[in-house]
Amino acid sequence: MIPRYQTILFSMLVLASVVMGVALWQLRDRAHQRLLSSDDSTPTQAPEVEPAEQATIMVASDSDGSLLAQAQSLHLPRDPGARARAVLGKLLDLYAAPDAAHPVPGGASSIAQVFLLPVQNVEAGGSQAGVNAAGQSSPSKDPSPVGDELAVVNLSGAFVAGHPSGIQTETLTVMSICGTLHANLPRVTQVRFLVDGQPHATLAGHADLTRTYLAADAVPKP
Amino acid sequence: MTTLKGRSWYGGVLAPEVRYLSARLEIRPNFAAINQALRPSRCIWVLTACMGVSQLVAAQAPPAPVVPSSRFVVVLDAAHGGDDSGGRLNGQEEKAFTLALSVRLRSLLGARGIQVLTTRESDTNVDLNRRAEMANHANAQACLSLHGSESGSGVHLFVSNMAPVQPVRLAPWKTAQAAWVTRSLALAGTLNSALLHAGMTVTLGRTTLPTVDSMTCPAVAVEIAPQRDAGKKLVAELDDSGYQARVAEILAAALLEWRTEVHQP
Numbered sequence: 001m002i003p004r005y006q007t008i009l010f011s012m013l014v015l016a017s018v019v020m021g022v023a024l025w026q027l028r029d030r031a032h033q034r035l036l037s038s039d040d041s042t043p044t045q046a047p048e049v050e051p052a053e054q055a056t057i058m059v060a061s062d063s064d065g066s067l068l069a070q071a072q073s074l075h076l077p078r079d080p081g082a083r084a085r086a087v088l089g090k091l092l093d094l095y096a097a098p099d100a101a102h103p104v105p106g107g108a109s110s111i112a113q114v115f116l117l118p119v120q121n122v123e124a125g126g127s128q129a130g131v132n133a134a135g136q137s138s139p140s141k142d143p144s145p146v147g148d149e150l151a152v153v154n155l156s157g158a159f160v161a162g163h164p165s166g167i168q169t170e171t172l173t174v175m176s177i178c179g180t181l182h183a184n185l186p187r188v189t190q191v192r193f194l195v196d197g198q199p200h201a202t203l204a205g206h207a208d209l210t211r212t213y214l215a216a217d218a219v220p221k222p
Numbered sequence: 223m224t225t226l227k228g229r230s231w232y233g234g235v236l237a238p239e240v241r242y243l244s245a246r247l248e249i250r251p252n253f254a255a256i257n258q259a260l261r262p263s264r265c266i267w268v269l270t271a272c273m274g275v276s277q278l279v280a281a282q283a284p285p286a287p288v289v290p291s292s293r294f295v296v297v298l299d300a301a302h303g304g305d306d307s308g309g310r311l312n313g314q315e316e317k318a319f320t321l322a323l324s325v326r327l328r329s330l331l332g333a334r335g336i337q338v339l340t341t342r343e344s345d346t347n348v349d350l351n352r353r354a355e356m357a358n359h360a361n362a363q364a365c366l367s368l369h370g371s372e373s374g375s376g377v378h379l380f381v382s383n384m385a386p387v388q389p390v391r392l393a394p395w396k397t398a399q400a401a402w403v404t405r406s407l408a409l410a411g412t413l414n415s416a417l418l419h420a421g422m423t424v425t426l427g428r429t430t431l432p433t434v435d436s437m438t439c440p441a442v443a444v445e446i447a448p449q450r451d452a453g454k455k456l457v458a459e460l461d462d463s464g465y466q467a468r469v470a471e472i473l474a475a476a477l478l479e480w481r482t483e484v485h486q487p
Contacts, residue, residue: 062373065425165309166371167445168378171429208430
């Protein structure tokens with residue numbers, strides 16, 4: 001025989017469960033309606049387009065092994081990293097064109113990312129101090145001016161795999177990337193390369209990608 | 223710590239430096255001198271001198287002057303080899319082209335009485351550091367790294383783009399060439415003159431090549447490309463044996479001239 005007080009308690013618990021279930025169902029319906037009302041993809045603001053500006057692209061030529069500055073009108077983003085990627089993308093688009101003087105397949109998509117880092121911080125982190133492209137003195141003896149930046153260019157593996165092999169062609173690619181970065185972002189004084197986010201020995205069997213390149217060396221002196 | 227401070231950025235540097243040290247500090251015991259020195263009265267002086275020398279070496283203080291040796295040795299480095307085929311040159315692999323050029327050049331130089339050391343004589347994979355080690359052990363007066371390429375025209379001469387520095391006794395492995403850049407530029411000038419005189423198209427440049435950057439000798443990377451005329455029309459292909467022979471003859475003549483320059487007081 002079940003005591004009376006247990007019957008009343010059980011009935012109240014059942015009633016409370018039913019009430020809570022109904023309330024939960026109604027809350028769910030309200031949330032669903034709220035989500036549906038906010039899922040409005042109609043644009044309310046036009047995308048902002050940066051005005052076109054002159055960019056300097058250092059274009060390589062295989063015939064005489066030269067780098068030639070070429071002015072291009074580009075819509076460049078304000079963010080320096082995105083800006084660096086945009087100018088390098090334009091450079092590699094020129095190389096991927098059918099009549100390129102320095103033919104390299106790949107195009108703009110070959111530049112995965114460009115990271116800009118303060119030179120002082122990088123050196124304090126101890127990354128290969130004293131060894132750079134020029135093999136010059138240790139940075140601790142010749143500290144870079146405040147504001148100089150190191151650009152880390154992350155190339156795609158497909159670009160490296162498809163790059164023509166040869167000292168001249170690989171050197172020209174590296175130098176034109178360094179020169180283009182320095183011409184458009186003068187604070188970039190050093191350039192390093194990664195391939196798919198990892199250090200890579202050479203570009204296509206010749207040009208050393210483990211070194212830090214001095215960007216100013218790539219710009220032809222007047 | 224930034225993301226650049228990874229071990230991989232520095233990997234592989236220390237071991238070659240150790241190799242370089244062992245190459246530069248060859249120990250050749252003179253037993254007669256040792257017996258003489260081990261007299262009790264001189265032991266203290268010998269030990270003191272040894273300690274002093276070790277401290278000097280550790281401090282890297284005294285720069286070693288670059289003095290040309292009386293003998294003349296040329297190192298020919300046929301690039302690539304083994305599983306490293308290099309580029310494709312008109313259907314041919316670059317490793318085969320460089321080896322053929324190396325063998326041809328070695329014969330020409332040998333016929334002119336020049337001692338030649340080659341980094342490889344067959345289709346084998348020789349480590350880049352090993353190539354530089356061989357050149358550094360040879361104490362050579364000219365080191366040519368031979369390459370081939372389909373791009374460009376004529377012969378491309380490349381010298382390391384490191385800034386010249388005063389020679390030091392213990393140089394970092396990856397920038398050992400810095401003390402020899404001036405001599406390398408002079409060697410490139412001699413090669414350039416000979417090639418231009420023979421009517422070849424020549425492109426001079428600076429680059430970063432791991433093998434050349436570790437060499438302690440006048441070192442030039444020689445990259446042979448097809449010969450094109452002013453209208454970029456192909457005149458001679460890389461698989462043209464006559465073209466290869468012509469380039470090899472010019473390089474051999476230039477190295478003969480370089481020997482004369484090296485031995486001039």
